[in-house]
Amino acid sequence: MLGKLLKYEMRATGRTLLPLFLSLLLVAGISRLLFGAGHQKWDVATVISLAVYAVIMAGMFVMTFVVMIQRFYRNLLSDEGYLMFTLPVKPWKHIVSKLLVSMMWIVVSVAVALVSIIIVNYRPGAWTKMITFSGGLGSSAHFLAFIVSALVSLAAGILLIYASIAIGHLVNRHKVLASFAGFIVLNTLTQIVGQVFRSLFHTIQVNSGHFAFAQARSELAIACAIAFMVLLSAAYFAVTNHILAKRLNLE
Structure with a gap:
């Protein structure tokens, strides 16, 4: 289905x-x-x-x-x-x-x-240069990680909007205004949690001797960012699904 x-x-x-x-x-x-x-x-x-x-x-x-x-x-x-x-x-x-x-x-x-x-x-030869450049990027693990990170961030952004709209429809009147308010609240909470997450990550980097190399720190930062966005996406999805399944208000 x-x-x-x-x-x-x-x-x-x-x-x-x-x-x-x-x-x-x-x-x-x-x-x-x-x-x-x-x-x-x-x-x-x-x-x-x-x-x-x-x-x-x-x-x-x-x-x-x-x-x-x-x-x-x-x-x-x-x-x-x-x-x-x-x-x-x-x-x-x-x-x-x-x-x-x-x-x-x-x-x-x-x-x-x-x-x-x-x-x-x-310009003449532009396609050849573009294909060559794209091929070089495609072989880079950092580039692939960037693509994954961008897609996960995109999903999180869309699900944030869905969750905000769903929250707005919990009220009986002024649903659009309530959706905007829901977006502001969720986005603010996300920024706060994100700031705490970045602070903890920075503390771990500074205090740990395992991440002495810049490449290791960069890879860890990307992996943690992706994990954080996945958790956000899951949270937004859970909120939206719960409202549609248990608290749906179409009046």
């Missing part, structure tokens, strides 16, 4: 986001053609093309963020929730499907943005 939820979610969100991605790449291609045709940097056509490109890129990121929130709110916590929760599906599967699809579209939007930048600034 989780697979069906993922397919449904991708189709529902793709109808909005895919045209934006294609539009950005199309405008990037037009901008590149204008440059290649010999237009000067400040020609009217070039300026207009670049302005449209910037607007679409900004709109793409904003819309990706809006769709992420809208799908969770409308699909699970509005009138649609009455239908969704009649399905023989555990609440956690709804959360996981929306989380994975949201992460996918955010990653895709970043990738599309990078590709569009490469297209606009394309």
